[in-house]
Amino acid sequence: MSAIAPALTRRHHQRLREIYRSAGWPCHDMLEVELLAAGLLERRPSPEGFESLRVTEAGIQRLAEVFSQNKAARTPHEALVERVAHGDGSGRAAQLARPDAARAAAARAAGR
16 A cells, blocks of 8 residues: 655644644644654654654755745745834835834824
8 A cells, every 4th residue: 555645735834843843742633644644753652651753854854945935935025024123224114014103103293
């Protein structure tokens, strides 16, 4: 019987990241089954009989690929937020990011 690799979704990648950041406690749901079947996770039994999950080298590689894709897919809004956060000196960027705050500041400055 041949194993068919499941198509991994954003939710799979989120779970993989959660397990990488945690102690690896399993949820025992179908996402984990598919990640285990894809070879991105492995089960690790403890001497006490408990089971935890560990991200495999293939899983770490997948996390790195997804991170790289996410960085490359930044939207114009995210670029604007970054510019405002790092202070490019443009008051216009702040107005675009928070037009309600810019209007309120202008009204206060005009004494309204």
